[in-house]
Amino acid sequence: MVRAALSSPKRFGHAPRPLALFVPAATVIAASLxxxxxxxxxxxxxxxxxxxxxxxxxxxxxxxxxxWWAAPLGFVNDLFTGYPIGFSIALxxxxxxxxxxxxxxxxxxxxxxxxxxxxxxxALNEWLHWRVARLIGADIPFSMMLxxxxxxxxxFPLSAWAxxxxxxxxxxx
Amino acid sequence: MATARPGWSxxxxxxxxxxxxxxxxxxxxxxxxxxxxxxxxxxFDGLRGVALxxxxxxxxxxxxxxxxxxGLVTGADDYWxxxxxxxxxxxxxxxxxxxxxxxxxxxxxxxxxxAALQLRQxxxxxxxxxxxxxxxxxxxxxxxxLSAGSRDGxxxxxxxxxxxxxVGRIVDxxxxxxxxxxxxxxxxxxxxxxLRNGIPVIVQGRGDGTVEIRPLEVGRNPFRPGDIIxxxxxxxxxxxxxxxxxxxxxxxxxxxxxPLSDPATTSFAxxxxxxxxxxxxxxxxxxxxxAP
Numbered sequence: 001m002v003r004a005a006l007s008s009p010k011r012f013g014h015a016p017r018p019l020a021l022f023v024p025a026a027t028v029i030a031a032s033l034x035x036x037x038x039x040x041x042x043x044x045x046x047x048x049x050x051x052x053x054x055x056x057x058x059x060x061x062x063x064x065x066x067x068w069w070a071a072p073l074g075f076v077n078d079l080f081t082g083y084p085i086g087f088s089i090a091l092x093x094x095x096x097x098x099x100x101x102x103x104x105x106x107x108x109x110x111x112x113x114x115x116x117x118x119x120x121x122x123a124l125n126e127w128l129h130w131r132v133a134r135l136i137g138a139d140i141p142f143s144m145m146l147x148x149x150x151x152x153x154x155x156f157p158l159s160a161w162a163x164x165x166x167x168x169x170x171x172x173x
Numbered sequence: 174m175a176t177a178r179p180g181w182s183x184x185x186x187x188x189x190x191x192x193x194x195x196x197x198x199x200x201x202x203x204x205x206x207x208x209x210x211x212x213x214x215x216x217f218d219g220l221r222g223v224a225l226x227x228x229x230x231x232x233x234x235x236x237x238x239x240x241x242x243x244g245l246v247t248g249a250d251d252y253w254x255x256x257x258x259x260x261x262x263x264x265x266x267x268x269x270x271x272x273x274x275x276x277x278x279x280x281x282x283x284x285x286x287x288a289a290l291q292l293r294q295x296x297x298x299x300x301x302x303x304x305x306x307x308x309x310x311x312x313x314x315x316x317x318x319l320s321a322g323s324r325d326g327x328x329x330x331x332x333x334x335x336x337x338x339x340v341g342r343i344v345d346x347x348x349x350x351x352x353x354x355x356x357x358x359x360x361x362x363x364x365x366x367x368l369r370n371g372i373p374v375i376v377q378g379r380g381d382g383t384v385e386i387r388p389l390e391v392g393r394n395p396f397r398p399g400d401i402i403x404x405x406x407x408x409x410x411x412x413x414x415x416x417x418x419x420x421x422x423x424x425x426x427x428x429x430x431x432p433l434s435d436p437a438t439t440s441f442a443x444x445x446x447x448x449x450x451x452x453x454x455x456x457x458x459x460x461x462x463x464a465p
C-alpha cells in the first residue's frame with residue numbers, strides 16, 4: 001500500500017487511551033448509575049441499562065474485561081438499581097459463560113444473529129426478574145413485563161452502537 | 174476465556190481454566206447472596222443505605238434541573254391560556270370558600286364529638302420532608318427514592334405521604350436518602366375504606382402504577398367510578414384519613430384505581446411516624462416468614 005504509506009501521517013500519535021482496559025467496565029457502571037436519574041417512572045418500562053451495556057460489550061468483543069469482573073459489576077448494579085442483592089451477580093456471570101458457549105457454537109455472526117442473542121438474553125433477564133419478584137410476593141402477570149421487554153429489545157441496537165463508538169474512542173481509532 | 178483454544182501454551186490454558194472457575198464462583202456467590210436477600214431481606218440494609226447515599230445527592234441535584242425545565246414549559250403554557258384559566262379559578266375559589274366554611278363547621282363539631290367521646294388520638298407530626306428524586310426503572314417492583322434519610326429521622330416502615338395523598342412506605346434507609354415502597358407495588362397492601370360510605374376495602378398495587386381495590390366483605394360491588402379511597406388506619410402502619418386512590422374502572426369483584434399522589438409529579442413528600450409504632454415490629458415478623 002504505497003499510496004497509504006505516502007499519504008499524510010494522520011494516524012501518528014493514535015494509541016489506546018490511558019486506562020483503556022478499564023473503560024468497558026466503567027461504562028457498564030455508568031449505565032447502572034443511569035438508574036439514579038431523577039425520572040420517576042410509575043410503570044417501570046425503562047430498559048435494564050446495566051445489563052444492556054454488559055451484553056453490548058460482550059457481543060462486540062470477546063474480552064472487554066476478564067470474565068470474572070461480571071460478578072463485581074453485577075454487585076454494583078444490584079446496589080444502585082435496588083434489585084435483590086445477588087441477582088445481577090449470578091445473572092451477569094452466567095451471561096458471560098453463556099456467551100462464551102455461543103461464541104464456540106456459532107460459525108458466523110452478523111448483526112441479526114447478535115440482536116437475536118441479545119433479545120433472548122434480555123427476555124431471560126426479564127423473566128428472572130419476574131420469577132424473583134414472585135418469590136418475594138409481588139406476583140404480577142407476566143404480560144405486564146412485555147412492554148419493557150419489547151422496549152429493551154428495541155433499545156439494544158442503540159446501546160450496541162454507543163458501545164462500539166466508545167470502543168473506537170478508547171482504542172484511539 | 175477470550176478464545177476457545179489459546180494455543181499450546183500451558184500458562185494460557187491454565188489461565189483460561191482458572192477464569193472459567195472464577196466465573197462459576199461468581200455465579201455461585203451470586204446465587205447464595207440472592208438466596209440470602211430473599212430469605213432475610215434485611216441482611217444487606219447497610220450496603221443498600223450506602224448505595225442510596227451515593228446516588229441520592231446526584232439525583233437530587235439533577236431533579237432541580239428537570240423540574241426547572243418542566244416549569245418553563247408549563248409556565249409558558251399557563252400564559253397562553255391565562256384568561257380562561259382565570260375565570261375557571263375564580264369560579265373554583267368561590268365554590269371552595271363555601272366548602273371551607275362547611276368543613277370548618279364540621280371540624281368544630283367533630284372536635285366537640287371527640288371531646289365528648291374522650292377519643293384518644295396521637296398527634297401526627299412530620300418526621301421529615303423530602304423530594305422524590307428517582308424510582309426503579311426496570312423491574313416488576315415499584316420503588317421511589319426519597320431525598321431524606323436517617324439523618325433527618327427517617328426510619329424503616331414509616332408512611333410517606335404528599336399533599337395529594339399516600340405515597341407509600343419506607344423500606345431502605347441511608348443517611349441522606351431512602352427508598353420508598355410505592356402504593357402501586359404489588360407487595361404493598363393498604364387497609365382503606367370508601368370515603369362515600371365507609372365500606373372497608375383493601376388496596377393492593379398492580380405493579381404498573383395503578384392499584385387494585387377489593388371490598389373486605391363479599392357481596393355487591395360497592396365501587397363507582399370516581400370514588401375516593403382513604404386509609405382506614407387499621408393495622409396501624411398507615412395513619413387514617415389519608416386519601417389513597419380514585420376508582421377508574423370496575424371489575425367483577427372490585428375495581429382498579431389510580432393513586433391520588435402521582436410520584437412522578439409529587440414535589441415534596443412528607444414522612445410521618447408510624448401510626449402505631451408497635452405495628453412495624455409486628456409486621457416485620459410475618460414478612461420474614463412468608464418469604465420463601
